[in-house]
Amino acid sequence: MKLFTLAIKNLSRNKLRSLLTILGVAAGMFLYAAVQTMQHSLSVATKGNADDTTLVVYRENRFCPSTSRLPEHYLSTIKRIPGVSEVIPIQIAVNNCGASLDVITFRGVPPETLKDYNPEINVIEGSYEDFMKRTDAALVGQHLATRRGLSPGDKFEAVGVNVTVAGIISSDTPQDENVAYVHLPFLQQASRIGLGIVTQFNVKVTDSEQLQAVADKIDETFRADQQPTSTRPEKAFFAETAKQMIELISFTRWLGLGAVMAVLGLVANAVLLIVRGRVKETAIFQTLGFSRLSIGIMVVYEGLLLGLIGGLAGVIGAVAFFHFKAFTLGNEGLTLALKPSATVTITGLTVAMALGLLASLYPAWKATSRPLVQSLNA
Structure with a gap:
């Protein structure tokens, strides 16, 4: 000392x-x-681990969300595949597909199924009820809200989409804290994609050991379809797409x-x-x-x-x-x-x-x- x-x-x-x-x-x-x-x-x-049970179903040979278009009616077919526990269709609109420090990502989802599919989402400001009431409402991730200085009741626009902030959310999933969740039909029309078309499906399987088997079954089901799919675990999809x-x-x-x-x-x-x-x-x-x-x-x-x-x-x-x-x-x-x-x-x-x-x-x-x-x- x-x-x-x-x-x-x-x-x-x-x-x-x-x-x-x-x-x-x-x-x-x-x-x-x-x-x-x-x-x-x-x-x-x-990096994947034993707790990962999510698959991303994307259009085959497509990367940027604007080029991946899948029929929404694939939802019912995917639900019937053995090992699938939950499915949610997602329409994505993004302001920049290249590598960037300031990315605004809208995720259009069926509002009535979002909370059941992703119970990790926690509304820390505003309310989920306000999100359900308005078709132009958005649940904004905490990280995105901090970056843009957003609070419940604020309006903001990006990618030609105008929304009203209904709530600020936090989640254990990093992706959820960096996006704005909006109503699926609203985003389909606002982004001029059209009703009935989505960017991807997120699929939860009953057991992480079934990830590859379920992914192969999904791709096999739609292989001969006009819009074939490429299905990968969520983290592998991130690693492959964001090169x-x-x-x-x-x-x-x-x-x-x-x-x-x-x-x-x-x-x-x-x-x-x-x-x-x-x-x-x-x-x-x-x-x-x-x-x-x-x-x-x-x-x-x-x-x-x-x-x-x-x-x-x-x-x-x-x-x-x-x-x-x-x-x-x-x-x-x-x-x-x-x-x-x-x-x-x-x-x-x-x-x-x-x-x-x-x-x-x-x-x-x-x-x-x-x-x-x-x-x-x-």
């Missing part, structure tokens, strides 16, 4: 240098945490690596300068009875403090940034919310401390390797 206290005093004696180092570490860790947030959000959206977005996020790994290397070099340089600036002081500590190990530990503490304080500022800054800005990446009508998580926060702080420790090892060795007499004469 005494060595830790001395380390704090040593850093406070060089306030400007310590502050600049901390700010540099904070900037690097902010970038690292931002990259990790994107990577984690993508992993959640694309541009996935490639973009994958590239950010190099930015994260660059940020880590920059922090490592910055802390190492700062601690090394501190050590070189107090050669005589270190020699005096030794004459007073401090062992070389104690002096080395004190230097390591200084590196850990710089890494921890800077890392804490950078990671918390990144968490606050993504929380208040509510950024969303979209591609081919699919949206990915960039949401901070506890995992990313803990990982960022751990990496910052590890870098501080690693960066201070060489300066600690330099501080203790010089002969005492030579240090006193420096």
Whole structure:
């Protein structure tokens, strides 16, 4: 504890240098945490698990929602397939099919079946009853509402569709928090697709082990039809369709690596300068009875403090940034919310401390390797 206290005093004696180092570490860790947030959000959206029971039925060889058109009467046929528990037809209208940071996605669904199909939806502002009363009403995801500054009663327009916000919803499913749910007939007419045509069907199966079997059966049923289908698990559909977005996020790994290397070099340089600036002081500590190990530990503490304080500022800054800005990446009508998580926060702080420790090892060795007499004469 005494060595830790001395380390704090040593850093406070060089306030400007310590502050600049901390700010540099904070900037690097902010970038690292931002990259990790994107990577984690993508992993959640694309990696399947044993709890996944949803299939997406799409028009074969189609990607953008504007090109996928399926007859709504497929609904009754899909319901009769063994293993299917629930089906909902969805019409999608999106303002941009390419990779974009500001995507507005409308999902037209039968209002009377939305809550039964997706009980995870929770109306946190407004009411579901208001949504049922008006044909132009919309249930807006919390993430989208934050990004656009929307509240119940507000009107907004996108993709040529004018709606009134009936409620703000939250959900454990990230996609639900980034879209606006509207009445299916209303969106079919507003987007000029026409009644009886939908973009896709979302199908829930009774058991996750039946996903592939049910998907194959659906595609086989409509293979000879005028509008053949391509059915995939929801997360696999996301991974296959949003390729541009996935490639973009994958590239950010190099930015994260660059940020880590920059922090490592910055802390190492700062601690090394501190050590070189107090050669005589270190020699005096030794004459007073401090062992070389104690002096080395004190230097390591200084590196850990710089890494921890800077890392804490950078990671918390990144968490606050993504929380208040509510950024969303979209591609081919699919949206990915960039949401901070506890995992990313803990990982960022751990990496910052590890870098501080690693960066201070060489300066600690330099501080203790010089002969005492030579240090006193420096």
